[in-house]
Amino acid sequence: MPEQVVINSIEFARNGESLNGIAAVANLSRLQDLLFSSSGLLEYTLTGKRGENDQLFLVCAVKGMLQLRCQRCLGTLAYPVDLNSELELIEDEQRFPSVVNEDELTDAIKVDPNMDVLALVEDEVLLGLPMAPTHAAGACKAGGNFGQAETDKQNAFSVLAALKAKGHL
Ligand SMILES: [Zn+2]
Numbered sequence: 200m201p202e203q204v205v206i207n208s209i210e211f212a213r214n215g216e217s218l219n220g221i222a223a224v225a226n227l228s229r230l231q232d233l234l235f236s237s238s239g240l241l242e243y244t245l246t247g248k249r250g251e252n253d254q255l256f257l258v259c260a261v262k263g264m265l266q267l268r269c270q271r272c273l274g275t276l277a278y279p280v281d282l283n284s285e286l287e288l289i290e291d292e293q294r295f296p297s298v299v300n301e302d303e304l305t306d307a308i309k310v311d312p313n314m315d316v317l318a319l320v321e322d323e324v325l326l327g328l329p330m331a332p333t334h335a336a337g338a339c340k341a342g343g344n345f346g347q348a349e350t351d352k353q354n355a356f357s358v359l360a361a362l363k364a365k366g367h368l
Pocket of ligand 1 (some may be wrong): 339
């Protein structure tokens with residue numbers, strides 16, 4: 200059984216607490232479909248923060264390496280994770296901003312007295328992944344005739360932006 204890490208998110212932010220740990224990739228169940236191999240570790244740091252107008256934030260930083268599956272050749276694709284997201288704690292879901300800040304780094308989550316830290320880490324990692332990860336053109340066993348990796352990256356971003364605009368994220 201993976202160890203569970205639970206915090207009271209509002210107390211954690213209010214007191215400016217900080218927590219870091221290591222999550223085994225193999226324990227992040229929702230990631231598994233995207234992986235070539237579940238080996239590896241992700242290091243995370245969660246920090247509570249109080250904003251100028253008394254808003255409360257969690258800052259979630261995750262670093263490590265994932266072995267994704269290339270969507271072109273189905274081979275292993277080393278993907279460095281290095282993300283840092285700021286999440287505003289919102290008491291009432293009705294108050295969720297209809298459009299998340301233009302600043303991509305700020306998002307909102309509902310306060311939770313029993314927040315599962317690893318689930319949050321997994322959410323953030325999932326949100327940060329490209330929709331269809333592939334090797335760079337030329338580095339892929341399937342050859343370079345499938346378009347450019349850059350194009351894929353842009354597509355992934357526009358899909359994300361569309362989801363955000365529709366309020367799915
Ligand atoms: Zn490939």
